[in-house]
Amino acid sequence: MTVHDWRRGVYAITDAGLLPDDATLIAACESALAGGLALLQYRDKSRDAERRHRQAAALASRCARHGVPLIINDDLALAERLRREGHGGVGVHLGQQDGSLREARRALGEAAIIGATCHARLDLAAQACEAGASYLAFGRFFTSRTKPDAPPARLELLAEAARFGLPRVAIGGIDADNVRQARRAGAELLATVQAVFGRGEPASNVQYLRRQLEDG
Numbered sequence: 001m002t003v004h005d006w007r008r009g010v011y012a013i014t015d016a017g018l019l020p021d022d023a024t025l026i027a028a029c030e031s032a033l034a035g036g037l038a039l040l041q042y043r044d045k046s047r048d049a050e051r052r053h054r055q056a057a058a059l060a061s062r063c064a065r066h067g068v069p070l071i072i073n074d075d076l077a078l079a080e081r082l083r084r085e086g087h088g089g090v091g092v093h094l095g096q097q098d099g100s101l102r103e104a105r106r107a108l109g110e111a112a113i114i115g116a117t118c119h120a121r122l123d124l125a126a127q128a129c130e131a132g133a134s135y136l137a138f139g140r141f142f143t144s145r146t147k148p149d150a151p152p153a154r155l156e157l158l159a160e161a162a163r164f165g166l167p168r169v170a171i172g173g174i175d176a177d178n179v180r181q182a183r184r185a186g187a188e189l190l191a192t193v194q195a196v197f198g199r200g201e202p203a204s205n206v207q208y209l210r211r212q213l214e215d216g
């Protein structure tokens, strides 16, 4: 099994509206993984804990086969449970309302990937860095169908965030037309829902995004 460098490339995020049942979710994620992801995030805002565990565990197994870390959105307890169950590559992504990064680092250990939402704010990035984050996510940079009301951010912010020395994620409306622009502005990881899972075959979508990055 090849273990890829998770710090650079396409970061796909699932969406329960686009991928409503287990079979659709798993097939789409298998396809995206085959296209060559750096990271996959399981994002499901439902309160159905049993479904969230079942789906996340299924994705964790697929991710492990591809050497790609699975990141659980919002839910440290679910990430801890999956790791206890043997899914060692599982990490967590926490927004500003999603609990303590320090606690997540204590709970998951030094090697786990822990992501932090920093919106358009370098002060939040500094705090996240101090608290032990593995990457810093900035956005929204473009118009997002998935989260239209996310606070906007300027691409210039990405260069300013280089000082933290952590991988920078660009999120919010990232697509094949702007992914190169976000990379050139400084983002190592390009996070997207719609450009991977919105339409068409996820594998081809990921490959196309990767080609844009490689050519740029």
Ligand SMILES: Cc1ncc(COP(=O)(O)OP(=O)(O)O)c(N)n1
Pocket: 011, 013, 041, 043, 073, 074, 093, 094, 095, 096, 097, 098, 115, 116, 117, 137, 138, 169, 171, 191
């Ligand atoms: C890679 C990445 N960046 C930002 C977010 C947004 O997190 P958050 O602000 O907690 O919002 P929700 O995703 O929970 O709605 C993310 N999920 N992933």
Ligand SMILES: Cc1nc(C(=O)O)sc1CCOP(=O)(O)O
Pocket: 117, 119, 138, 139, 140, 141, 143, 144, 145, 146, 147, 150, 151, 171, 172, 173, 174, 191, 192, 193, 194, 195
């Ligand atoms: C989950 C999320 N967080 C954002 C932020 O700016 O913090 S934007 C966003 C949605 C990303 O989906 P799409 O690629 O379809 O725009």
Ligand SMILES: [Mg+2]
Pocket: 073, 074, 093, 094, 095, 096, 098
């Ligand atoms: Mg959140």
